[in-house]
Amino acid sequence: MHLALRLLTICVFAMGCSSAPKTIQVARETSPVESRDEASFMRGPHVNAFYGRYRMPWKHQSAIHVAHGAAHDVFELAHLQEHEKTDERFNAEMLEGTLKHPPKTEAEMQTYGPYIGQSIWQLYRAIDWTHIHHGATYDVMSSDEIAWDQKKEWTDKTVRHYLEKLDVARSPAPLDVTMRRAGVMMKPYFTYFRNYYPKSNNYFYAAHWWHPVIYEAMMLGGNGKLQDEIVRATDELTPAVFKDPPLRMPLSREIMPRYAQMSPESANIFDNLHMLHGIAYDIMAYPNWSLDQKKAELNRVVRAMAYQPGDEKLARKFSIPHPEMDPRRYEAWMKTPEGSMTDIMEEMMLEMMPMMMPNITASQNSSVMAQLKMKLTPGMQEGEIQGSLHDALMKIMPEIKMAKGAMEPGESSPEMMNMMMAGWTKKHGMIPDAPMIAMDKEPGATVRSVALTEGGSQ
């Protein structure tokens, strides 16, 4: 039975792999006029629970979403020559907004980034819709009207609503899969944002620490008072983490392992959204494409990383490196450039090498991997080549073989993506699924029932 499930997973994966290029070709837009196509949130007893219960964490979330909206216009309209000044100013303003004056209500992307809202609407649809999903899943976990043993059922309902009501849902497959489908690593913009705007980039790395650890705090706390204590203790780390941010994008599997086991679909959706943010900022920061070219490329990426039927079957295909992590502690391993995100990138580079660099020497190989590591680290390192990862590799190996036209905006290389997906299948397709987490025993329930009994006897 177990073997049959694994085989089914591989088949589904293989179908997804072979359909990816088709999706890209069929979905290319022909008209500049697009419909608005928005949808509303899922109704239920959970609605508004996060806001009602955790006002300061809610405000932190709102501030982060304001920063996301603003970043699109700021980095698109900035001049790269002034990147240090722009980086300094944006980071300072967003830190101020997050830590000193967080807004009490949520922001749609267009309210703070109206220029890109009028130019690349599909990007904002994808982001706003996933932010609504963020809100719904926090609400489910915060709501004491949803019993602990029903949290998964309600979270699954929010995932279904998210996947079914709009056609821009992010995939519930792991980031390993969607990054391979997106095929952005060798694009001429990749790593621009983290290399030239490191402070702003790291602000968002801190933001992508914040979201998962709040879920994890809720997972540790149960429905009662213990949840309040752990969420507040975790959220109180916010100033310290934003001032000393992680140097990579933390993934759900690393810093919300329990939530990722409860709802791998939702966890992957958030990883996929957070990566989309990073890719969008790379494209905004890239100075050599017109806005129309950026739109073509971002629309391609939004589609490539979107939900494809069958993705749910892949949702548990990840390992959990720190199953016992405590969200109330900002550990050294959370801050380093090395981690699951970097592992994915290095794997992809090794998968691409045989096609791009069939005659690579050992020394060239080590130069490529060294440049990759530097490019993935925010800022510019000693010995790092200017420009994107693509620019750096072209300098090391000018004879590198790129698929014709694949580097152009809105284009991709199906052969390369298939090769990477085959690499992922070989390495990860047969790994055991991330385990389910038991939700029948509520954390803190014993403490709560004792307290209630004592309270009742007084």
Add this chain to the structure above:
Amino acid sequence: MKYLILFACIAVAGASDVSIAGDHTNLEEGVPVRIEDAYPIGYEGREVLVYSSYERTGDGEDRFELTPRLEYGFAHNWQAEFEAPFIFGGTDKTTSGNVDLSLMYNFNTELLWVPAISLKGTAEVPSGIDSAGVDTRAALILTKTLSRSTFFHRLHLNLEWRHNSSPSSEEREDRYVAGLGYQVRLGPNNQLLADVFREQDLKKNKNHNVAEIGLRHQWDPLTVLALGVGAGFADQSPDFRITLGLQRALNF
């Protein structure tokens, strides 16, 4: 004034047992100014809106209006509205209690040089005072964002044609309403609005013009409170108008 306070209380109390909304940037007629934007509520969105206004008419009469409205996003880019304005005070109450049924369709999201365009059709069911025949309206609504960078400014244009199916000898059969509005974000929780409208009245040979300014405040993630003031100018325009509004989405 006692009517105004009463209506404000009714408006708030009427919405206190529902929850959720959050359609902060999308402008709705009357909450708190007349201008409306071209974007409908999201698919499957349900909202209740209540607004009440006091107007000192050009004839020196006190006119109070209380309007509850339901909005429903029954399909992508479509919005249905059900509304029943009630008129009070020492003024002409013709049409008070009529039920307005509207459908709005948005054709596109805006581009840098193309506004968002919507059409809205309304049928006014003659369930109210001294009403006869189903009157109809058709409106063209345009919205254009002006901004680059993180500022948020929008212009709106509303053009409406109104048809009176059973006009009396003193009433117009067809008339128009035209309005131009401006919207700007003031911080994360507030939207400042301004508009100017010209309308042909139902009575022949009467027209009025009103300029308004209003504030939409997002009270919580899902509730918007609104306050607007307006003044008439030229023709038979009202002296002034004050409007209070509340907008909340329904959690069912």
